[in-house]
Amino acid sequence: MTIDAKGMHYTPLNKMIRQAVASGVREIVIDNVLGQRFIANGLRSNVRITINGVPGGDLGMFMSGPECIVHGDSEHAPGNTMDNGTIVIHGSAGDAVAHSMRGGRVFVRGDIGYRGGIHMKEYDQKRPVLAVGGTTHAFLGEYMAGGIIIVLGIGHEVAVKDRGIGSGIHGGEIILRGDIEDRLLGVGARKVIFTEDDLNRLSPLITEFCERIEVDPSQFLDTNYTRIIPASSRPFAGKYTWE
Amino acid sequence: MSLGSVPLKYKISIDRDQCMKCMRCVDNCSYGVYRIEDDKILIDSRRCTACHRCISMCPRDAISLQEKPVDYRSHPLWTAQAREDIINQARTGKIILAGMGNAMDYPIIFDRLVLDACQVTNPSIDPLREPMELRTYLGKKPAKLEFTKSDKGDIELKTELSPNLKLDTPLMIGHMSYGAISLNAQLSLAKAVAKTGTFMGTGEGGMHESLYPYQSNMIVQVASGRFGVDINYLERGAAIEIKIGQGAKPGIGGHLPGEKVCSDVSCTRMIPLGSDAISPAPHHDIYSIEDLAQLVRSLKEATEWKKPIFVKIAAVHNVAAIAAGIARSSADAVVIDGFRGGTGAAPKVFRDNVGIPIEAAIAAVDKKLNDQGIRNEVSVIASGGIRNSADLAKSIALGADAVYIGTASLIALGCRVCGNCYRGLCPWGIATQQPDLVNRIDTDVGSQHVANLIHAWTLELSELMGAAGINSIESLRGNRERLRGYMLDEGMLKVLNVDPVGA
Ligand code: SF4
Numbered sequence: 225m226t227i228d229a230k231g232m233h234y235t236p237l238n239k240m241i242r243q244a245v246a247s248g249v250r251e252i253v254i255d256n257v258l259g260q261r262f263i264a265n266g267l268r269s270n271v272r273i274t275i276n277g278v279p280g281g282d283l284g285m286f287m288s289g290p291e292c293i294v295h296g297d298s299e300h301a302p303g304n305t306m307d308n309g310t311i312v313i314h315g316s317a318g319d320a321v322a323h324s325m326r327g328g329r330v331f332v333r334g335d336i337g338y339r340g341g342i343h344m345k346e347y348d349q350k351r352p353v354l355a356v357g358g359t360t361h362a363f364l365g366e367y368m369a370g371g372i373i374i375v376l377g378i379g380h381e382v383a384v385k386d387r388g389i390g391s392g393i394h395g396g397e398i399i400l401r402g403d404i405e406d407r408l409l410g411v412g413a414r415k416v417i418f419t420e421d422d423l424n425r426l427s428p429l430i431t432e433f434c435e436r437i438e439v440d441p442s443q444f445l446d447t448n449y450t451r452i453i454p455a456s457s458r459p460f461a462g463k464y465t466w467e
Numbered sequence: 468m469s470l471g472s473v474p475l476k477y478k479i480s481i482d483r484d485q486c487m488k489c490m491r492c493v494d495n496c497s498y499g500v501y502r503i504e505d506d507k508i509l510i511d512s513r514r515c516t517a518c519h520r521c522i523s524m525c526p527r528d529a530i531s532l533q534e535k536p537v538d539y540r541s542h543p544l545w546t547a548q549a550r551e552d553i554i555n556q557a558r559t560g561k562i563i564l565a566g567m568g569n570a571m572d573y574p575i576i577f578d579r580l581v582l583d584a585c586q587v588t589n590p591s592i593d594p595l596r597e598p599m600e601l602r603t604y605l606g607k608k609p610a611k612l613e614f615t616k617s618d619k620g621d622i623e624l625k626t627e628l629s630p631n632l633k634l635d636t637p638l639m640i641g642h643m644s645y646g647a648i649s650l651n652a653q654l655s656l657a658k659a660v661a662k663t664g665t666f667m668g669t670g671e672g673g674m675h676e677s678l679y680p681y682q683s684n685m686i687v688q689v690a691s692g693r694f695g696v697d698i699n700y701l702e703r704g705a706a707i708e709i710k711i712g713q714g715a716k717p718g719i720g721g722h723l724p725g726e727k728v729c730s731d732v733s734c735t736r737m738i739p740l741g742s743d744a745i746s747p748a749p750h751h752d753i754y755s756i757e758d759l760a761q762l763v764r765s766l767k768e769a770t771e772w773k774k775p776i777f778v779k780i781a782a783v784h785n786v787a788a789i790a791a792g793i794a795r796s797s798a799d800a801v802v803i804d805g806f807r808g809g810t811g812a813a814p815k816v817f818r819d820n821v822g823i824p825i826e827a828a829i830a831a832v833d834k835k836l837n838d839q840g841i842r843n844e845v846s847v848i849a850s851g852g853i854r855n856s857a858d859l860a861k862s863i864a865l866g867a868d869a870v871y872i873g874t875a876s877l878i879a880l881g882c883r884v885c886g887n888c889y890r891g892l893c894p895w896g897i898a899t900q901q902p903d904l905v906n907r908i909d910t911d912v913g914s915q916h917v918a919n920l921i922h923a924w925t926l927e928l929s930e931l932m933g934a935a936g937i938n939s940i941e942s943l944r945g946n947r948e949r950l951r952g953y954m955l956d957e958g959m960l961k962v963l964n965v966d967p968v969g970a
């Protein structure tokens with residue numbers, strides 16, 4: 225089914241999506257998207273939504289299951305507090321991408337803004353992934369409590385050159401292509417060597433991401449990465465004393 | 468060089484003639500004050516928190532407790548507390564953590580406000596024979612109602628009403644998360660609100676399965692940590708509250724120490740076992756009122772515009788302007804938490820020094836919203852140090868639609884305000900996750916106590932209203948004529964918009 229979103233407010237657009245899903249539609253194409261926020265918010269389904277244009281903020285927030293493919297850029301916070309499903313953005317995205325994401329995957333072909341993957345968390349079988357083809361701004365993976373962030377830095381000298389990477393990180397891991405200057409790491413983040421084991425573990429993910437964003441994966445299947453992990457799962461344990 | 472220890476805070480003694488050596492004190496004290504040696508009960512008073520558990524369980528009233536058994540040289544500036552804090556920090560170099568609400572001796576404005584009553588010309592109302600309307604609706608109210616007349620002559624409401632929460636009494640239980648308090652404590656509160664036709668907040672820790680039967684009386688919270696938040700959780704709540712700030716610690720985030728993240732807490736919060744649960748100071752997708760509006764609408768959109776959305780902020784000096792912004796963010800209610808608000812754990816310096824009293828905050832917010840003509844856009848909920856039905860009535864007269872109580876409801880469960888909640892050893896089974904302690908709360912009995920409290924305050928509120936010649940809570944709301952200030956300075960009277968006694 226195809227929806228022409230030209231000039232449409234987000235509420236009727238979301239209503240149409242929900243109705244379509246409720247009636248059993250499993251493929252939706254939305255054309256002429258221009259800044260409509262909250263697309264697929266809280267939607268539970270295995271529907272595949274193709275978005276032609278630029279979705280507004282909070283694309284797929286609280287979403288549980290759908291796949292959203294964006295042919296264009298996205299405004300801020302796609303995948304915000306997302307539970308499950310996949311968002312693929314073939315352009316760039318704004319700030320707070322994958323904020324507090326608990327499950328599912330957000331793939332961005334281009335760059336993302338500030339605070340990418342902030343407060344991502346994991347639990348049980350749910351291990352969210354944020355993968356970025358380009359670069360990111362400051363505070364990547366801040367307060368991260370779980371999940372995986374991968375940044376390939378395609379078209380950039382280094383994957384990330386903004387500061388505050390992983391400040392307050394207490395779970396999960398951040399994988400950056402190439403080496404990263406120590407001074408860019410946030411408080412509580414620790415750099416470790418990316419090993420062959422890590423490569424084996426992450427190869428399927430790197431391959432899938434590259435295929436999704438249509439670049440050749442073979443050039444990224446080596447150990448030329450930096451792995452950033454928490455210095456402690458209890459970053460504040462030593463900060464307080466009792467009254 | 469050692470600084471030595473600070474003197475005992477409390478001294479426990481047993482009247483050995485009365486004691487029958489039943490050992491209940493030994494079993495009940497989770498702080499390890501009592502131990503048995505050679506059939507004799509020995510006491511380590513240094514560990515005592517004055518939680519009164521042993522005293523309330525002693526069948527012989529044999530235990531006595533003395534506060535500050537050792538005096539310091541008295542000094543008006545260098546109080547014992549000031550000196551002890553310095554010793555503590557000189558020894559550790561750390562931030563002092565504290566529990567419960569603000570423990571400073573600031574004047575309590577509620578106690579300097581008196582309610583009015585009728586005498587001859589405008590007779591009072593007897594709630595025994597006249598109906599008193601306490602029903603409260605929280606959410607947006609239309610500025611005016613429009614109707615249409617059908618061909619058959621039926622009158623129909625044309626104005627689209629926003630979803631509202633319907634309360635039988637203008638009193639709810641505030642947000643205390645699973646993690647900060649125990650499941651049995653939450654269950655007791657949940658059963659009590661279901662019984663009394665009101666609501667409670669889940670706090671920021673998600674909703675445990677055993678609370679599902681009470682979900683229609685629960686307000687789910689979305690804090691910066693987004694713990695336990697998924698679409699099912701959002702749909703379960705009767706309303707959704709975005710927590711921006713909290714009266715006990717305005718401007719900072721929350722932090723549940725890893726020790727308290729047991730398996731049940733970890734699965735309700737959806738975080739790994741034993742990891743710190745950190746709620747950062749800001750929501751990282753909210754950096755402006757416009758961003759807040761985005762989150763409000765995002766929650767509405769995700770739940771198909773069926774639920775009222777509350778926004779909770781701490782009472783700070785600029786609270787009125789912030790509340791006006793919140794009203795414009797399409798939120799349905801603004802919750803203002805005063806500086807007396809309780810907490811499981813806060814840096815002491817915040818708990819005792821940051822924020823403003825709820826009385827002033829409510830009055831300022833009510834005035835600003837009225838001046839801007841948007842009071843009907845948003846309901847106002849007051850919280851933070853509401854101790855009795857008089858505080859409740861005064862809050863409403865100052866402009867609140869309803870109040871949240873927190874500490875008061877815990878006291879109804881046994882809490883003695885010992886302020887050691889953050890240690891996870893609460894002997895009353897409230898602020899702990901230790902199963903043997905949690906089991907000390909029988910949720911049927913606990914809920915009955917809390918329900919009794921709500922019922923009692925509701926009765927008192929009706930009587931207070933009746934005495935003031937008011938038979939509907941709507942007429943008390945923002946009704947400054949029914950309040951007078953006693954021994955309050957002119958500046959404060961102006962903020963409260965209340966006349967002094969005699970005027
Ligand atoms: S901590 Fe509580 S139970 Fe223990 S001795 Fe003190 S008052 Fe009694």
Ligand code: SF4
Binds near residue numbers: 485
């Ligand atoms: S509870 Fe009272 S009577 Fe029993 S052992 Fe303790 S002090 Fe004695």
